[in-house]
Amino acid sequence: MDNIEIANILNQIADILELKGGNKFKIGAYRHAAQIIEAMPKDINEIYKKDELEKIPGVGKSIADHIRELIETGKCKKFEKIKKYVPKSVVDLINIQGLGPKKVKFLYKKFNVKSIADLEKLVKSHRLLRFKGWGKKSEQNILKGIKLYHKFSKRFLLGRIYFLAQGILKKLKAHRDVDKAEVCGSIRRMKETIGDLDFLVTTRKPREITNFFVNLPEVQEIRAKGSTKANVLLRRGPLADLRVVKPESFGAALHYFTGSKAHNIAIRKIGVKKGLKINEYGVFKRVGKKFVKIGGEKEEDIFKAVGLPWIPPEIRQNTGEIEAAEKGKLPNLVSLKDIQGDLHMHTKWSDGENTILEMAQAAKKKGYKYIAITDHTPTVGVTHGLTPNRVLKQIKEIKKINQKVKGIKILSGIEVDIRKDGCLDLPDGILKKLDVVIASIHTAFHLPKKEMTKRIIRAMQNPNVDIIGHPTGRIINKREPYQLDLEEVFKIARKNGIVMEINAFWNRLDLNDINIRLAKNFDVKMSIDTDAHSLSGLDMMIFGVATARRGWAEKKDIINTLPLNKLLKIFK
DNA sequence: GCCGTTTTCGGCCCGACTGTTTTCAGTCG
Numbered sequence: 051m052d053n054i055e056i057a058n059i060l061n062q063i064a065d066i067l068e069l070k071g072g073n074k075f076k077i078g079a080y081r082h083a084a085q086i087i088e089a090m091p092k093d094i095n096e097i098y099k100k101d102e103l104e105k106i107p108g109v110g111k112s113i114a115d116h117i118r119e120l121i122e123t124g125k126c127k128k129f130e131k132i133k134k135y136v137p138k139s140v141v142d143l144i145n146i147q148g149l150g151p152k153k154v155k156f157l158y159k160k161f162n163v164k165s166i167a168d169l170e171k172l173v174k175s176h177r178l179l180r181f182k183g184w185g186k187k188s189e190q191n192i193l194k195g196i197k198l199y200h201k202f203s204k205r206f207l208l209g210r211i212y213f214l215a216q217g218i219l220k221k222l223k224a225h226r227d228v229d230k231a232e233v234c235g236s237i238r239r240m241k242e243t244i245g246d247l248d249f250l251v252t253t254r255k256p257r258e259i260t261n262f263f264v265n266l267p268e269v270q271e272i273r274a275k276g277s278t279k280a281n282v283l284l285r286r287g288p289l290a291d292l293r294v295v296k297p298e299s300f301g302a303a304l305h306y307f308t309g310s311k312a313h314n315i316a317i318r319k320i321g322v323k324k325g326l327k328i329n330e331y332g333v334f335k336r337v338g339k340k341f342v343k344i345g346g347e348k349e350e351d352i353f354k355a356v357g358l359p360w361i362p363p364e365i366r367q368n369t370g371e372i373e374a375a376e377k378g379k380l381p382n383l384v385s386l387k388d389i390q391g392d393l394h395m396h397t398k399w400s401d402g403e404n405t406i407l408e409m410a411q412a413a414k415k416k417g418y419k420y421i422a423i424t425d426h427t428p429t430v431g432v433t434h435g436l437t438p439n440r441v442l443k444q445i446k447e448i449k450k451i452n453q454k455v456k457g458i459k460i461l462s463g464i465e466v467d468i469r470k471d472g473c474l475d476l477p478d479g480i481l482k483k484l485d486v487v488i489a490s491i492h493t494a495f496h497l498p499k500k501e502m503t504k505r506i507i508r509a510m511q512n513p514n515v516d517i518i519g520h521p522t523g524r525i526i527n528k529r530e531p532y533q534l535d536l537e538e539v540f541k542i543a544r545k546n547g548i549v550m551e552i553n554a555f556w557n558r559l560d561l562n563d564i565n566i567r568l569a570k571n572f573d574v575k576m577s578i579d580t581d582a583h584s585l586s587g588l589d590m591m592i593f594g595v596a597t598a599r600r601g602w603a604e605k606k607d608i609i610n611t612l613p614l615n616k617l618l619k620i621f622k
Numbered sequence: 623g624c625c626g627t628t629t630t631c632g633g634c635c636c637g638a639c640t641g642t643t644t645t646c647a648g649t650c651g
Contacts, residue, residue: 075624075634109623109624148649182643400635428637435635492638492651
């Protein structure tokens with residue numbers, strides 16, 4: 051069992067306890083431990099082997115026992131026992147937006163609601179209206195929540211399975227009979243959600259490799275297995291395909307399996323016009339009645355055959371990249387190595403896991419030249435946000451740490467909350483003292499479009515605001531973006547020199563690819579920041595950069611590619 | 623269930639918002 055599987059079970063225990071109405075601090079303890087284990091870079095099995103489980107913060111004797119049991123037997127008595135209290139399908143209902151443990155418990159006990167179908171039927175019968183606390187609005191909200199759940203429930207978030215895919219890829223590459231291996235599909239295009247995993251391998255021993263693949267420990271169930279193709283269900287949830295081709299077809303197969311489908315069709319169409327046939331085995335030229343292979347070992351061969359330069363996977367959507375390539379006007383996409391610093395992160399001063407010093411040292415290790423510490427403000431209650439006094443204290447503290455740590459500059463910042471009316475929850479006099487001010491919304495998500503737009507624009511007119519954090523507020527698979535007139539917002543951003551954040555955290559990725567392209571059209575500058583709440587959170591930068599690339603962003607569009615002296619000129 | 627330069631017991635970040643009420647429970651972060 052890996053970290054995420056263990057964390058999943060701890061979270062499920064917490065879910066069930068919540069439904070049972072258990073002690074909320076106990077529930078919190080399970081969740082806390084799950085969060086730490088999921089986010090920590092170390093393999094929990096290694097920690098188990100060293101008998102150091104209880105050294106993990108948030109893990110005491112009891113949870114350590116559960117983990118030991120899980121690692122040794124794959125099961126845990128506590129979980130097996132409380133699982134009997136409610137069916138899993140009932141627990142899953144709390145994932146519907148607007149439903150929490152209390153409401154789900156009520157629905158289960160009173161109406162025996164066990165599934166989304168049950169729930170929908172009940173709501174539509176209006177029988178709920180007779181009960182205290184359930185009104186017309188509640189009905190509407192539940193139906194909306196169900197719709198959202200259906201819309202998103204089939205795809206996996208990139209950040210949840212990216213590292214799983216990389217891990218499997220590493221194993222494939224390490225196999226002595228494997229020539230080349232790559233992960234294709236939407237993961238290679240770094241799409242924010244992933245349907246399944248596509249692995250491509252070249253080898254002279256296809257049978258051995260397919261066998262090796264279906265017997266990987268990550269595999270739960272073999273669904274199909276042949277000599278050059280296999281399909282499995284992974285324990286983490288998604289399906290995974292393996293395709294084996296000959297080395298001389300690697301490039302063609304890579305292109306074919308990377309997609310997108312729309313992009314591939316467009317490329318093949320150009321090929322047809324030139325008398326070419328393009329498929330996963332190569333590029334073929336028509337000679338009389340026969341087709342003769344003219345390329346396919348490298349991905350470049352495919353593009354070259356249709357007279358185009360190589361196009362980065364992230365923008366292969368057939369949304370203008372082929373036309374741009376034809377004109378020699380492909381964007382020079384920003385890349386991870388261009389990033390000079392990270393301007394949004396939290397520390398123990400609010401809801402982060404690590405100290406300012408630890409974050410700075412980890413960032414320095416990444417080669418960053420600067421970071422900004424941007425803790426929360428009091429409105430976001432759970433986070434123990436910074437009051438004016440604590441802001442001043444933190445500024446002093448950062449000054450001290452800057453003298454200690456060489457080679458990286460720590461900027462004093464804040465993620466100040468934008469209240470419902472658009473004013474900020476710290477006084478201007480305090481904001482003025484900070485190097486960088488990010489303003490974000492964490493409450494009142496459901497305002498009408500006009501009001502929400504006005505709210506953000508009012509915040510952008512505050513002379514101290516530099517960046518708007520996660521500008522649309524969406525949580526992938528969970529919460530829709532706010533109703534917002536982004537074009538209006540971008541106009542003001544351009545005028546006032548406000549930077550729009552590309553929040554790199556994998557369940558946000560906000561701005562998303564489409565809005566990044568829009569912002570670019572308005573000549574709005576952006577910053578790619580992790581919103582890290584722990585050291586491992588800093589690793590999320592790849593997802594932010596990938597999203598920026600999908601939005602055609604270039605180095606010049608992204609402010610945290612600038613050296614410090616130039617960056618500081620942008621801030622007020 | 624976890625944790626301790628306020629500690630080994632007794633705390634455990636809590637404010638904003640919504641929808642329902644008319645003072646508050648539930649949800650969210």
